Structures are given as C-alpha cells and as structure tokens.
Amino acid sequence: MTIDVGAHLKAVRTLHGLSQRELAKRAGVTNGLISLIEQNRVSPSVSSLKKVLDGIPMSLADFFTLDEVQGPDVFFDKETLPDLGSGPVSLRLVAARRGNRAMAILQERYQPGADTGEDMLSHRGEAGGIVCRGEIEVTIGSQSRILGPGDAYYFSSSTPHRFRNLGTEVCEIVSACTPPTF
C-alpha cells in the first residue's frame, strides 16, 4: 500500500475547509511547507507531519489508517490480523486499527524463553488479559507471579512490567487495553 501523503493531506485539509495558510498558522509551520508536502516534493518528518495534523486536528494513526481498505468492521479473519512480530513474542491485533476504537484486543504468543525485556513503554490507560495456554511469569513493578491457563491480570498501565516464558511450552494470552491510542 503506497501512501500518497501529499494527496491525502490535501484531501483531509480541504475536507476540513482549511486553506494551506490557515492550516499552517494553526500548525505552527509555513504555508510553503504544506504546499511542498501536498505536491510530494518533500517527505515531511514525522514531527512536522504531526504538527500539521495537530492543526486539523487528526492523529497520525488516523491519517495513515484512512487509506486502508474499509472492510466489514465486525469480523476479522486470523490471516488478516496484523502480525506484530514473528520472533519469540508475537502479537496479533484485533481492533484499534481505526482511531475511534474504544479499546484494542490482542492475541499474544510467547515462545519458550521469550522475554519482553524490562524497559517496556507504558502510558495512560488500563490493560488486562487471560492466559489461554501454557504458563508465563509476569512482573509488575516489584510484584512477580507465574500465571497458568485461566489465570488473569489487570492493571492501569503506568507501571513498568515484563513478560517471560520460563517454561518449555508456548504460552498464549488474550489481552485487551484501553484506550487503543498511545
């Protein structure tokens, strides 16, 4: 999916009834830059594009998601779910592909020995999940525990955390977090 950032920005801008100069003023950039971006004469930096979109306003996630095919938003085949990692830890995302979702649902698979590491990002919001298969050691701040099938966790996501599969079996978790924008 080749993204035509320029045409896309122009469409979004005009849809909101803004001129290049109006948007530039709101965004804190020059009108010339917006002109150049819309002609695809430059590829804006993420920070610049974010400034521009803030003037609309629109999130980066929404901007890049608008191009995606608008399939039925109720069912998701597992083949079409975005795969985030084919390594020791794999994630498959259900919702949150569109910006207006209230939450995201993930299927996580941890290979034996898999370790998310200590320095995971954390933001506002809450998250929780249920272990479906296998066992996994979950560490939150100072607390640590090994969860098995049927066990669960729930937390507000501002705490450092870590998932480690210490066993010899694959561990599967289904989790949800809200809000889905980070």
Add this chain to the structure above:
Amino acid sequence: MTIDVGAHLKAVRTLHGLSQRELAKRAGVTNGLISLIEQNRVSPSVSSLKKVLDGIPMSLADFFTLDEVQGPDVFFDKETLPDLGSGPVSLRLVAARRGNRAMAILQERYQPGADTGEDMLSHRGEAGGIVCRGEIEVTIGSQSRILGPGDAYYFSSSTPHRFRNLGTEVCEIVSACTPPTF
C-alpha cells in the same frame, strides 16, 4: 498523545528479534539512522520511516496505532474469578468487578448447542473478542459468520448480537467490553 517514535521503533524492532544493522540492511537505510531515530535525536521523514517499517514489515498505520502491551498491577487466580453460570454458556469475569475499571474481560465457554438467544441485551460501549478454541457462529446485526481459533470480532454494543455453538466441540472465547456493563 505525543508518540515516542524512537522507543516505539526500538520495541517493535526488538520484538522481531532484529538488530539495528539487520533492520537497516533490510530497509535500505544505514544503521546509524536507526540508532539516531531510536534515540529521538532525529525525527525521521515519513519516507524513511516507511522504508524502515517495510523492513520489518509493518505498515505506518499499524506503527502509529499500536503500542506495547502493558504489564499488570493485579493478578487473578482462576479459582477466584467469579463464575457466572455453569450451564451451556459459562462466563468468568476478570475485571470490572472492583472499582472504576475501564473495561471488563471475560472468558466465555459455549457448550455444543449453546445459544445466547436472539436479542441479547445491548448497552452503550464496544465489545470484541478472539476465539481460542472450537468454532462458533456469531451474528452481529444482519451479518453472520462462523469463527474459528484465531478469528475475532468487534462491534459497538448497541448492535443486537447472538452467539451459537453449532458444532460438537466446546468453544472458548476471550472477550472484552467497555464500559464494563456486567
């Protein structure tokens, strides 16, 4: 909603078990650039970031929509999870019982022949889930579909919905809904 592009890229990259150099080679950029991006010393152009993500591979939309799964504050043993019914449809509730949870997470088990009936209660909010085991027919509004392991659904709770296990095997689903209206 300031996005930490650097930390996010690093998380995504390491989740895929790639080194900066490996990813750089796949993406057709230099390892130094990836280093600089991950340190937030530069804000990459959209074209550069796209090249980098193509090496993973991951779409820009997914990159800006997704973030890491967060860690837990609270653990739940499966024995302590409230069991809502032991009939053809059983539910085990993870969160939402205590305090002001943002959402509820449920483990649902449908025996063969189980049927939630036609007009499920509907409230405000959204719900979604992933099938973990077995198969189930899910009807949302006018759409109907049979989902298997790994398949998923997502809908706003005001839409009438129905779950029926037409097969001979137990079906397990992990679902989440917000706000927790149970």
Add this chain to the structure above:
DNA sequence: TGCCTTCGTCCATTATATTAGACAGCCAAT
C-alpha cells in the same frame, strides 16, 4: 591472553526538509 564478530553510538560530510519572503492568479469591491 589475543582475535574475531556483532552490538550500538558518534562524527563529519552530503542530501534534504523547512523557512521567509516574493510571485502570479483569482475574485470582490471600489
């Protein structure tokens, strides 16, 4: 110990994004 490889970071140069301001075209009201 020494050698080799891979890791991530850093520096100087080059390529490119961004700015400030000028320009032509268009429409409405003199």
Add this chain to the structure above:
DNA sequence: ATTGGCTGTCTAATATAATGGACGAAGGCA
C-alpha cells in the same frame, strides 16, 4: 482599471535528516 485580500506556487537561505565510516564495549572462541 484599480485596490485589497485571498488562493497556491516557487526560490534562496538555513536547519535538520541521512550517509559512510570509525569507535569502544561485549561476547565467543582459539
């Protein structure tokens, strides 16, 4: 026909992203 305000485009200067190569640290192996 002007003036004024608006549109989007373009150019030269400047800020910054991106490159290619060098560096030290860490790990495996002789």
